[in-house]
Amino acid sequence: MDIxxxxxxxxxxxLDNLDESIDGALFTDDHDALFQLGDTLxxxxxxxxxxxxxxxxxxxxxxxxxxxxxxxxxxxxxxQHDKAIEVLHNTPLTVExxxxxxxxxxxxxxxxxxxxxxxxxxSMSSEDPIISFALAELYYFDGQYLPAARNxxxxxxxxxxxxxxxxIQSRLADCVLQSGDYEExxxxxxxxxxxxxxxxxxxxxxxxxxxxxxxxRSIQTLQTLLDKDPDYMQAYLLLVNLLESERxxxxxxxVGQKGLCLNEFYKELLVDTGRIMIKMHNEKGVxxxxxxxxxxxxxVEASLLLADYYxxxxxxxxxxxxxxxxxxxDLDPTVMWHLAFSYQQLEKDTEAKHFYAESxxxxxxxxxxxxxxxxxxxxxxDVNLAEQLYALILQIDPNSDIDAK
Numbered sequence: 001m002d003i004x005x006x007x008x009x010x011x012x013x014x015l016d017n018l019d020e021s022i023d024g025a026l027f028t029d030d031h032d033a034l035f036q037l038g039d040t041l042x043x044x045x046x047x048x049x050x051x052x053x054x055x056x057x058x059x060x061x062x063x064x065x066x067x068x069x070x071x072x073x074x075x076x077x078x079x080q081h082d083k084a085i086e087v088l089h090n091t092p093l094t095v096e097x098x099x100x101x102x103x104x105x106x107x108x109x110x111x112x113x114x115x116x117x118x119x120x121x122x123s124m125s126s127e128d129p130i131i132s133f134a135l136a137e138l139y140y141f142d143g144q145y146l147p148a149a150r151n152x153x154x155x156x157x158x159x160x161x162x163x164x165x166x167x168i169q170s171r172l173a174d175c176v177l178q179s180g181d182y183e184e185x186x187x188x189x190x191x192x193x194x195x196x197x198x199x200x201x202x203x204x205x206x207x208x209x210x211x212x213x214x215x216x217r218s219i220q221t222l223q224t225l226l227d228k229d230p231d232y233m234q235a236y237l238l239l240v241n242l243l244e245s246e247r248x249x250x251x252x253x254x255v256g257q258k259g260l261c262l263n264e265f266y267k268e269l270l271v272d273t274g275r276i277m278i279k280m281h282n283e284k285g286v287x288x289x290x291x292x293x294x295x296x297x298x299x300v301e302a303s304l305l306l307a308d309y310y311x312x313x314x315x316x317x318x319x320x321x322x323x324x325x326x327x328x329x330d331l332d333p334t335v336m337w338h339l340a341f342s343y344q345q346l347e348k349d350t351e352a353k354h355f356y357a358e359s360x361x362x363x364x365x366x367x368x369x370x371x372x373x374x375x376x377x378x379x380x381x382d383v384n385l386a387e388q389l390y391a392l393i394l395q396i397d398p399n400s401d402i403d404a405k
Contacts, residue, residue, distance in 0.1 A: 149175040182211035298330040316342035333362035
């Protein structure tokens, strides 16, 4: 079977005896056909076989940039990073070699080394926009937004607005946003054509408006995003919070409920929607908070809101019942305080003593907690503890009108 027949069989997904066929093709004199075979193998995700082909071609043509690039790509895909570096170190120092080395180091999360490699390549070929783009991307993913922005601006000033399907204007806008210049970020996002706006762009644009204190524009942008991409869950959470900040509570609840119809396990959205519902005297909000706590028993915000709610409603049995099945190590000290108070009201002294004591070390600077604890100490006639707590209250607030009798 000649090489072109092997290629035809790969296209037909007939892979029987493929390894044997490739082994037989490695020593052909038709090296162009062998290159085409290797490229076809990689296109179909047959990387181990492709590595065999390009390893052979690299033996034959070690100075051919395309062959080296394919060979190194195969080594990287096979997680042979050290081998790839070794191969590159034994080749002449060229822009291509430096860029391949940078790619390897980037995949190993060694971004600083990758940046130095690309900077070296840039010093050898500063006119190549691909190198400027690669440097900008490395800075961007390393969180160095100012130098990234400078490189993106350089590309745009040279009429390059898209590389490898990356929108340079979008990248530049995000860099400016991450750098904290929100008004300028808005200006950059507004320059992106609507047809080029991705969901992430709309979301970050909304954040830019929010940070620039242009809340209505932020709300409008999020609504546009959700019209285009109803599954973008983060947008529901931010929109709920923005509507709440504008005191549009009913609108916030509606948005939250729409999001929860798509993902009933989004605990942050459950909590924020539930909290607003409770504020609006809608008791179904309590169910949302309980659901969030069921999803994540250690979710502090949900537990605090529920503990506060039940104590305010004097629903002590409900409070105790809710937290009875949650590991104590997952309980926030404030929740323990409300549990202690609830057990006190239910005349369960063993549990009340325990939770007051457990929450004391964290809340000993909280006069409201100390007052509850002091009153409980008096109730159980623990004079020494009551005196200690009374002194501590006065130390924190000398004007306290607590009854010391």
